[in-house]
Each structure stands twice: as C-alpha cells, then as structure tokens.
C-alpha cells in the first residue's frame with residue numbers, strides 16, 4: 001500500500017493571493033482578508049508581507065491593525081474563492097480522478113495510477129504547480145511522498161511556492177521526522193500536545209520511543225495513530241470526492257396514466273435517463289428504487305439490490321419492470337420515478353477488480369485522458385524526462 005504516490009497541494013495565502021491577483025496594485029503590500037478592524041472581526045488570512053508583522057489567521061483584526069496600521073484590510077469574497085478553488089481542482093483532475101479536497105485551497109491527490117501516463121509523481125507535482133501559476137496567476141506549495149501525512153508535511157515545509165519531496169521508504173523517514181515538533185503529527189492538537197509535554201515529550205523523536213501499549217493506554221485509538229504517524233507510516237487512502245448518494249428521475253404526468261402497458265414506455269424512458277446519468281458520472285449503482293404515486297397521492301416505493309453494481313439501461317429496466325409488475329394493480333398513476341443508490345465510482349470499483357480488470361480500467365482512464373487532452377499532454381510529459 002505504501003508504494004503509493006501522493007501529492008498534497010496547498011495554495012499560498014489563498015484568499016489574500018486571490019485578492020492581490022484581482023487588484024495588482026496590492027502586490028508587495030501587507031494585505032489582510034477578514035473582518036473590519038473597527039469591528040470585532042478576525043483575520044481569515046494575511047499576505048506573506050503582512051505575516052512579517054506577526055499577523056496570523058484567526059488573530060483579531062484589531063490586533064492585526066495594531067501590528068500593522070498600514071495594512072490593507074479587505075472583506076472576504078467567498079464566492080470568488082470558491083470559483084478559483086474549482087479551477088484549481090480542474091487542474092488536479094487532469095492528472096488523476098483521485099482528488100480529496102480538504103478545504104478550498106488544499107487537496108490530496110493519489111497519482112499512483114497516473115505515473116505510466118504522465119511520468120513520476122515529482123513531475124506531476126511540478127506540472128500542477130506550474131499550471132496553477134501559469135493559468136491562474138496564483139502560487140501553490142506542493143508536497144510529494146508515499147502517504148498523506150508525509151505529503152502534507154512536505155507541502156508545508158518550504159512555503160510559499162515550496163516544492164518538497166519526502167522519500168517515504170526506509171529508516172531515513174524516522175530520522176527525518178525525529179527533530180520535528182509533535183504538533184506536526186496529524187491529529188495532535190493543542191490538548192494532546194499539552195499532555196505529551198506533561199510527560200516531557202516535545203519532539204517526534206521522543207514520541208518514537210514510546211511503546212504502542214503506552215500510547216494506546218494514554219490516548220486510546222488515537223494513540224495507535226500517533227505511534228504509526230511518528231514513524232511516517234500512514235495507510236489512509238485518498239478519498240475521491242464523495243459522489244452523490246443517489247441518482248433519480250421522476251415524471252409527474254400531465255394526466256394520470258392507467259394500465260401496465262401504458263406505464264411501460266414511461267418506465268423505460270426513466271430507466272434510460274438514470275442509466276445515462278450514471279454513465280455520464282462514471283458511476284454504477286446497486287440498489288434500484290421504483291416510486292409510484294397514485295391518483296389519491298398514496299405513494300409506494302419498492303427497491304431491489306443487484307449483486308453487482310450496474311449502469312446498464314437494460315438491467316435497470318428489467319428490474320424496474322419486475323417491481324412495477326408486482327406492485328401495480330391497475331390504478332391511476334400520477335407519478336412514476338426510478339432512482340439508483342449504493343453508488344460506486346471508479347475508485348471503489350478498482351478495489352473489487354481483478355488485476356486484469358485493473359489494467360483494463362487503467363487503459364480506459366488513459367484513453368479518456370487522451371481523448372480529453374489529445375496527444376499533447378503525453379508528449380509534454382515525456383519531454384520532461
């Protein structure tokens with residue numbers, strides 16, 4: 001599992017950087033995005049120029065003003081930041097479908113399967129950094145390693161515009177982590193850090209000397225996490241964006257329909273529409289639900305769960321027709337609906353695939369990417385070798 005290639009990207013001074021991009025006159029100035037200093041707002045973020053005055057996220061704006069009265073204070077424009085965030089994510093998706101956003105400006109990417117197509121994880125990370133800057137005029141810091149913990153640590157090590165690779169293999173990692181503060185360990189917040197300090201533990205190296213039993217007793221489940229993370233071991237998968245929980249279509253008829261044969265073509269077109277949506281989103285589903293609303297508004301829903309996920313119109317229809325047949329006695333029908341849930345995307349399906357199927361799926365991913373971006377991107381990748 002830990003031959004993975006994980007990238008963590010975190011934008012530099014994100015809100016402030018977007019504001020500066022929108023108004024280049026602000027470039028080089030201490031810029032603070034947050035509430036108004038005359039009110040009781042807090043700093044959302046500050047440009048690196050403002051950070052030189054000791055200004056930090058979550059500090060009160062009054063305090064920030066005291067530290068740097070000449071700073072430019074701006075009210076946040078969340079809609080704008082989330083648009084930019086979407087554009088950043090689109091760059092990530094050029095390289096892998098396995099993107100796990102942590103916030104508007106930060107995400108993990110698992111690029112293990114992308115290496116045959118684009119080259120090493122370092123190359124992919126470098127391209128992402130370059131494309132963000134070239135296309136969006138914003139800078140990002142990138143960390144590359146074999147797991148999430150190390151990749152995030154790496155992206156934070158040389159901000160702004162950092163690019164750090166941590167080779168996650170071997171004993172080197174433990175030695176590398178050893179001088180760092182325990183607060184760098186994922187999940188160790190102020191409280192845990194205080195407790196550790198109470199027993200004289202400040203660095204990850206000191207943490208490494210505590211036994212699993214001891215940590216388990218002291219911190220419960222979290223203790224085990226700390227034990228492994230302090231050694232650079234982290235098996236958490238990169239979770240692709242949560243897919244919508246179900247996909248459904250329904251139709252309220254302009255006048256009620258009566259009769260199985262009359263309802264059948266309606267049902268078929270609903271199943272086709274659901275199948276089309278599934279395929280468009282690269283999903284398959286296991287549980288199909290039929291909804292029938294009668295003339296008197298009484299509504300029944302009936303479900304069937306397939307053994308294997310499907311996105312085939314034919315399979316969906318066969319089952320939906322069976323459900324209708326069983327539950328329809330010739331009443332007047334106002335509305336018919338079909339939905340599918342227990343959805344799985346490419347990522348989850350991979351886990352179920354045999355090796356050959358993984359290869360097929362990878363080929364398909366590569367085909368799709370080629371189709372989307374043409375041969376260009378592939379040549380670029382190889383030129384970099």
Ligand code: TTP
Pocket residue numbers: 010011012013014015016043044045046057058103105106159160
């Ligand atoms: P961060 O990535 O923590 O900070 P940053 O991008 O501004 O700076 P850098 O990564 O270079 O250290 O947070 C991303 C954005 O989230 C940040 O621009 C503003 C917002 N944010 C808040 O609104 N409140 C907060 O307390 C923090 C930490 C961030």
Ligand code: MG
Pocket residue numbers: 010011012013014105106
């Ligand atoms: Mg950031």
